[in-house]
Amino acid sequence: MDVIHVPVMLEEVLAALELKSSGIYIDATLGLGGHAEGILQCAQGCTLIGIDRDENAIEIARERLKGFEKVHLIKNRFSNMKDVVNSLGYEKVNGIILDAGVSTLHLKAEGRGFSFMRDEPLDMRMDQSSDLTAEKVVNSYKEKDLADIIYQYGEERYSRRIAKSIVFARRKNRITSCKELATIIEKAVGRRGRIHPATRSFQALRIKVNSELDELSKAVDSGAELLEEKGRFCVLSYHSLEDRIVKNAFRKLAKEGLFRIITKKPIVPEREEQKLNPSSRSAKLRVAEKI
Ligand SMILES: C[S@@+](CC[C@H](N)C(=O)[O-])C[C@H]1O[C@@H](n2cnc3c(N)ncnc32)[C@H](O)[C@@H]1O
Known part of the structure; x- marks a missing residue:
């Protein structure tokens, strides 16, 4: 490509x-x-x-x-x-x-999992040989830790609400795709303005995954x-x-x-x-x- x-x-x-x-x-x-x-x-x-x-x-x-x-x-x-x-x-x-x-x-190549617009695995690793993926964070971190990450690294005021929705959704099924996560976030906070409601949470996860x-x-x-x-x-x-x-x-x-x-x-x-x-x-x- x-x-x-x-x-x-x-x-x-x-x-x-x-x-x-x-x-x-x-x-x-x-x-x-x-x-x-x-x-x-x-x-x-x-x-x-x-x-x-x-x-x-x-x-x-x-x-x-x-x-x-x-x-x-x-x-x-x-x-x-x-x-x-x-x-x-x-x-x-x-x-x-x-x-x-x-x-x-990262944003345009297939399969890197950075973009909430794409239906692909939640990865976000810049170095694909490293261990921590966004999928791991989203599916295994405690609700409070998720909320803190989204708040600190995404400066997202609805971090607690988003973390709660993630934890609720993953009880049913593991969250594996970017689009799935973006939809969960959108449902949790609704759409306001031009910026996609998942933008800040995705930034936060990316920052966490790559330290x-x-x-x-x-x-x-x-x-x-x-x-x-x-x-x-x-x-x-x-x-x-x-x-x-x-x-x-x-x-x-x-x-x-x-x-x-x-x-x-x-x-x-x-x-x-x-x-x-x-x-x-x-x-x-x-x-x-x-x-
Ligand atoms: C904005 S791009 C750089 C674009 C580049 N200046 C150009 O003109 O093509 C940032 C790059 O830094 C790399 N990167 C980010 N964090 C890094 C780190 N901690 N160590 C090494 N590379 C890193 C990413 O993999 C990415 O390829």
């Missing part, structure tokens, strides 16, 4: 990285290789280390980037980026881009250690929970005298980009520089 993921705020990211052809750069969320390709084209001759926990994404990116030299693509979690870089024989890098969240591959927030805070610390003086750290986040983690982590590192914050306020996509690529609409770019 042909999936295209349009890299978000590509020009802004390339400018913020202050690329040079002798530099070593990490794309901590390689995805389908959009930002990585931009870096390699812009800083010809540079070294690129691309990391993704999704084997399929790495394969697609490998094909896309095969014309470039000095490219290392590694399947791993970005919280391990320091180990990845060290295992390749590098100590320091000149820039890092981390583009959090899911890619088009996304924990990964993100560890990645900022790991990346901070790796950066060379004047090296730039660019993070694209897509919802308030992610953005808060990045903002606070950058501030803490700035207080400790390790970082200079470049973006006092996050950069958001131009209106034109938001129109052309609706999935960029919620993006926020924060940039910090190692001192």
Whole structure:
């Protein structure tokens, strides 16, 4: 299947990285290789280390980037980026881009279980070799734990009602498909406005299954250690929970005298980009520089 993921705020990211052809750069969320390709084209001759926990994404990116030299693509979690870089024989890098969240591959490819629009198994694992699936969470977690996950990671005000309906429904039959879960949620809270009522719960489950927030805070610390003086750290986040983690982590590192914050306020996509690529609409770019 042909999936295209349009890299978000590509020009802004390339400018913020202050690329040079002798530099070593990490794309901590390689995805389908959009930002990585931009870096390699812009800083010809540079070294690129691309990391993704999704084997399929790495394969697609490998094909896309095969014309470039000095490219290392590694399947791993970005919280391990320091180990990845060290295992390749590098100590320091000149820039890092981390583009959090899911890619088009997750949402559009069949059978990944991220979308409430599709009738497919409730999976949501970015790394398909990991153990925890959304189906496991939905069918085995206690009602209170489900409610907490949906509240904390989905910022869903009807979390208790939704958790109760899930537990009620699973007593009859195991909940196995995305559509089934979306219907249970819709019945529990009704439809209001344009946004599907399952949106926040699906976000919450995805965050839980992939430990996304924990990964993100560890990645900022790991990346901070790796950066060379004047090296730039660019993070694209897509919802308030992610953005808060990045903002606070950058501030803490700035207080400790390790970082200079470049973006006092996050950069958001131009209106034109938001129109052309609706999935960029919620993006926020924060940039910090190692001192
Ligand atoms: C928004 S996409 C990146 C898209 C990419 N910038 C591009 O232009 O094609 C995010 C990617 O990060 C990966 N990812 C998310 N969390 C990760 C983690 N903790 N460790 C490694 N990769 C992760 C996902 O598998 C996904 O492929």
